[in-house]
Amino acid sequence: MPELPEVETIKRDMQKVILGRKITGVYVHKPVVIREPSPAAFKKSLQGLTIKNILRRGKLLILELSNGSFLTIHLKMTGQLVLSQNLRNSGGSGNSRVTFQLSGGKTLNFNDQRLFGELRLVDSWKKIKFIQGLGPEPFDLTYGGFQDMLSEKKTRIKPLLMDQSFISGIGNIYAAEILFRARIDPDRPAQSLSEKEKQALYKAIKEVLKSAIKHGGSSIDDYVQLSGKRGDYVKFHRVYGRQGQPCFVCNSIIKKNTQGGRGTYFCPKCQK
DNA sequence: AATGGGACCTGCGCGC
DNA sequence: TGCGCGCAGGTCCCAT
Secondary structure, three states: OOOHHHHHHHHHHHHHHOOOOEEEEEEEOOHHHEEEOOHHHHHHHHOOOEEEEEEEEOOEEEEEEOOOOEEEEEOOOOEEEEEEEOOOOOOOOOOEEEEEEEOOOEEEEEEEOOOOOEEEEEOOHHHOHHHHOOOOOHHHOOHHHHHHHHHOOOOEHHHHHHOOOOOOOOOHHHHHHHHHHHOOOOOOEHHHOOHHHHHHHHHHHHHHHHHHHHOOOEOOOOOOOOOOOOOEHHHHOOOOOOOOOEOOOOOOEOEEEEEOOEEEEEOOOOOO
16 A cells, blocks of 8 residues: 555554553554564553654654653554544454554554564664665655666666665656656666756656555555555546546556566557 | 566455 | 365575
């Protein structure tokens, strides 16, 4: 699921509704999702802490806690964070892996069908290996910097956009949508892009991500917002998941192939 | 440096 | 109805 727009949507909702709340209970239903420290220590340490701030870096969500430690959450493919009122059955639903009881009668569930998700409690999020390997945030890019980053790369452009050490936050859906918007074939070597194409790509990255955030992200299967509501951006997808259907721009049939093991959607006529 | 494949997991939809 | 296969918003690790 979650790429930058989805994680950003959750972050913003969390800032509205769980900031300042105290963690009054932690229930670990699947210890495997707790990557550090041990599940027992995780549970014990979180107890009684207050949520002071919510940050995002790439696809990683970071909760700053009252004792200066950080709870980091990576949703990977099927992770969800869903807030509800306390109910007798809260936490018992389907794929709940960890349940956080919060002050004010709220329950935050971390759900994750495939168990790829990772929760960590750390002293400093900046020291996490995953964080240290991340490239710049898309919204921090300057055109000059972006141009330089592309110029030495022989890799095909689509896997490059998804490479978190190159730029952080873009995944399979948005790489496809961005390249469509920039009218660039996903197979093009990065360094082959013309000046004009680089400009179009730079612009498309910011526009697509911004618009996806505005519409609450893309709910295909699992991703939902903090409220449990689905994100609306799927209706704006122009290529992702549209293989066999007509291009909205030129009416050609949208194609799907595989690149680096990932489904790649594109319009063979619009994207050169 | 770049690319492909497999691993980690669970569940869905499809064709037979 | 049931089974096997391919596929899924991510990332890491290994081989070539």
